[in-house]
Amino acid sequence: MRVFLTGASGFIGQQLVIALLNARHQVIACTRHPARWQAQYPQVQWIACDYTQDHQPDIWLSRLTNVDIVINAVGIIQETAQQSFEALHTRAPIALFQAAEQLGIRRVLQISALGAEAETYTAYQRSKQLADNALWQLDLDPIIVYPSIVVGRGGGSTSLFSALAALPIIPLIGDGQQRLQPIHITDFTVCILRLIDNWSGRQRLAFVGCEEVRFSDLLQLLRQWLQLPPALSLALPLALITPLAKLNNHLKIGALNRDTLAMLQRGNYADVQPLINATAYTPCPLMQALATQPAVTGDRWQARLWFLRPLLRLSIAFLWIWTGIVSAFLYPTLESYALLAATGVTGALLAPLALYGSALLDFVLGLATLFAYRLRWVVFVQCGLMLGYTILISYGLSELWLHPFGAISKNLPLLVATLILLVLEER
Template sequence: MRVLLTGATGFIGHAVAQALRERGHAVVAATRRPPPGGQDHVQADFASVPSRAWWLPRLADIDAVVNAIGILREQGGQRFEALHHRAPAELFHACAVAGVKSVVQVSALGADASGHTGYHCSKKAADDVLRSLPLRAAIVQPSLVYGAGGTSAALFDKLALAPLLPFPAGGRMLVQPVHIDDLVEGIVRLVEGPPDEVATFAFAGPRPLALADYLRALRAAMGEDARQWIVPIPASLFRAGAALAGAIPGSMLDRDTADMLLAGNATQANALPALLGRAPREARDFIAPPARESARREAALDLWLPVARLALALLWIWTAIVSFGLYPVRDSYALLARVGLHGTLATLALYGAAALDLVQGLLTLAAPARWRRWNWLAQIALVGGYTALITIFLPEYWLHPYGPIAKNLPILALIALLWSLEPPARGGRR
């Protein structure tokens, strides 16, 4: 079969493309930016809503269509209404006219009359359009999808490693996570054997789990002690925290995702066991033993690096505040005099260094991605320079029982780690 696949570069779409090719099918990937010279690609920007007339000639030799386009949050020019509803609707109408043999729409569990978030409502709108058309089609509604490289999987791995979590109702809301391999196998089976008319299939794991139990299962799968302290908090406080998190670029959590999490994500009509002819994978088996340690380390970095970055920023900012006057200015001048700085030069050095520390603290919190590597290098230079000057002119501070200079060594190691984990700037030499 020749299969048109939208969202082929996404988490689910990429896995579907690989599985279809392994089954001997030809995959035509519809993407915003096809690779240069790439074959079997269609350039299509769903944000601009290609019309059904635009799609028709591109469906001429297509046997099946899989729509795996999806975003969890709106950002930039990506909007739920365009990507989840209007663009897929135009594609589905074109499929009906072109006589495409089968269509699979990857929707979401909860995209029904009970859904009220923009994510669920836009998914349901496209599902309803597909249900109205004379096609052999399947609407796949998966629960939380877990797999290597998945954004939600990374989030739940990170939450699973946290020693303490504040959650409404102590994390008792029900979820029914499904592994990406089981989801993809189900999608491929529906592509190859579509229902006679449009039908909806809930895809979920073998049984509902309390969210707290899901996190414990992931902890155990990563080799950690399954015990985790989950503190019940009011739902209103959780939503307020999610609203603040929503202001952070790249954050998965906002008001809508918080509402979806609080509502739970489980089903009593799981179609996956019958379709696969076996039980889906249990959450405790989501992480294969050979991948256990790498998954644990990646989750630990995801969890603690933002904390380390915040702590470093506060260190720079607090140092600046202290230097601006909380520490006796007379004593600061006395120290600068021992370095050979007096009068105006001492004043410039004191307040200039304080201003520089403040700038470094703010950049640690909010530097654009293209600046970060340079910012870490600047911090290494500053801390290294301060350490060298004190070593030369005030060597007795190395013997201070509180270790004010010795502490620069782990700080330098932390900054070097942050620098090394920063992705290199694009467009550099290869």
């Protein structure tokens, strides 16, 4: 069958692409940057779509030519300045569903979120629910699936929870007894394929694992999967976690924010029997499913670096910002001019321009690093400046190589750390 898949570049979307291809389906996949994916999956027909703007059914009509099934796997867990829940979860999917109705494509599968089928408590769930309800009212034979936490290599939630599990002391949110029922990505794709092959429309199904686990148990399972030794847990009070989650709505470091914390606290579980009945398949226990894809060195690296990545960016940003402030306002001006003179920079105009211009540049580069703004170019400028400063100072103030505080030699590890930051921050 010809399957039209949106959100194909996401965690779930990529796994569905692989599963659909293995099942001999023809895949038409939507993503914002199809050229990036064409080489990896040449057998897929890639189409450029922009879910932030494609909000009219007419836009989707030509894309759905000769399509048998539509699957909407678009989803973000956190809004950005460019991507909102309303645009990606509500307006674009509704336009897609309406186009499918106009073309008579009756089989539409919507991947929603567990909790969106009931009374919603977060903007994330509400945005999903609006699209679900709009789909249900159309003259179609839809299937709406409500996944719990989908666990698997490359998943956002899995990355966060693995990072927590890899810490020397495992932090728990509150008492760690939140009720969860995660489903492994392999079981998820198997169930989707079975629904496609034996389509029975107008179904709403919770996609959950076969067993309920507590949040603390999930972290221990992931630590075992990472093949790390046992560790103690530390319960963190909600009075501490809640303001941090709210702050992260703005910092956007990882998946923990106000909405995800609220969903975690309410629990994420459901009866698995309807899923078993609909698919004739029972999801595996989580540890058994994880064992089918054993953790490798890269998984342990990612888990252990997950929290160090933002700390590295913040520390490098602080260094540049603080250097700019010290150079402009705190270090004695005459001594600064003396240092510049030793490198050949003198004059009533040139010396102040060099001093305050470089201080301003350092400060701006620090702010850009702090907010990860055009980080690739910022890193290149920073590395160029560090090399330039090192060469210039080595020429005029070579004695600083012997300074016990490492006035010049510290540039070498800083240069490497900055390049590592670029690698860790790039997606």
